[in-house]
Amino acid sequence: MAGKRRRANGWEYVFKRAGVLEKPLYLTFDTEAEGDAFAARLELLLDRGIVPTEYQPKSSITTIETLARAYMQEAHPSHKDLGALEVTLKTRGSTALLRINAGWVDDWIAEMKRVERLAPATIRARVGALARCTDWGMRRGYLVMPDHALRTLPDGYAQYTKTDAAKAGQTRVDVERDRRIEPGEDKRILEVIDAGVLARAQRPYRLPDPKALRCMFTLGLESAMRMREMYTLTVGQVDLAKRTVFLDKTKNGDKRQVPLSTVALAALRERLKFLGKRDPQSLIFPWWDGDTSQKALVKASDYISKLYAGIFGQAGCADLRFHDLRHEATSRLFEKTKLSETQIMKITGHKSHRMMMRYANLRGSDLAEQLW
DSSP states (O other), X not given: OOEEEEETTEEEEEEOOTTTOSSOEEEEESSHHHHHHHHHHHHHHHHTTOOOGGGSOOOSOOBHHHHHHHHHHHSOOOHHHHHHHHHHHHHHTTOBGGGOSHHHHHHHHHHHHHTSOOOHHHHHHHHHHHHHHHXXXXXXXXXXXXXXXXXXOOTTTTSOOHHHHHHHTSOOOOOOOOOOOOTTHHHHHHHHHHHTEEOOSSSOXXXXXXXXXXXXXHHHHHHOOOHHHHHTOBGGGEETTTTEEEESSOTTSOOEEEEOOHHHHHHHHHHHHHXXXXXXXXXXXXXXXXXXXXXXXXXXXXXXXXXXXXXXXHTXXXXXXXXXXXXXXXXXXXXXXXXXXXXHHHHHOOOOHHHHHHHHHHHHHHHHTTOO
């Protein structure tokens, strides 16, 4: 209960709440009845851990740097956003939050084009990361952006205009990879994996756990799962009876159920049989130790990427990347099934319909072949 006492100028109330108020709050009212009524309302909020904005201490978060650091610590942004924000802080971190308006945003975008000469996709990634950071900041009351200049940009804002190109000395455009698996390539890749050895200038390199490499390659080609989603899989996430894999931690932060083709099902069944009876928390693949820190995950991703790059190179597919398997698997879902775009997005975890339109074109081509 708030303490109260009569003063010469009215009634003084003192509110103390450990863990909620940083220091005691003193308020004075003309009458005891007015004070009691206000105290009852305020204490109800304090009991629930809520401090009205007007009684919160002045924030020390006044710059993009201080806002971003608080956001990184408390909001768990994606790995992609973390990277984009870290780069932005190097050049814009000292900017006062009050300066973020339409003019500031336009100048920043112009600098990314004309000075840094960044690709449109990179520009969108940086702007999007800062927009999500400021969204969080506004919800926490650290800043006010009535027009939210980072959210009211026109379509195509990241594309280079003629003026941008003249100032930068070049035009940057998004390059979307559309590498498909050519006939025979998957067979050659599996032959290299099964052989278990990569030729090297000095001495051959023996592949670690070829059976796991074969399973993961097959799973990537058949399921459209991302590399990280696969190498972090545990035994408990696989339901052979229902032919599904449950992903509870994805790149987009959403949970999803991935149905398995007969080929992917056979590969996982063989892998689980090889592993024997294990705890549901046991990892299916051997290249990650369970450390969920970004540093450990990036290290594992880099290691696996290099392994497959060597395998693809020896198989005569030097321009192939592991992520291209996801593109191939998604393309096949459009070409070989009658699933709707929405159903396929639920399987692959894609969020953008713009991205899926690339694959929808494949279905249009397939239908055209059936016309007279």
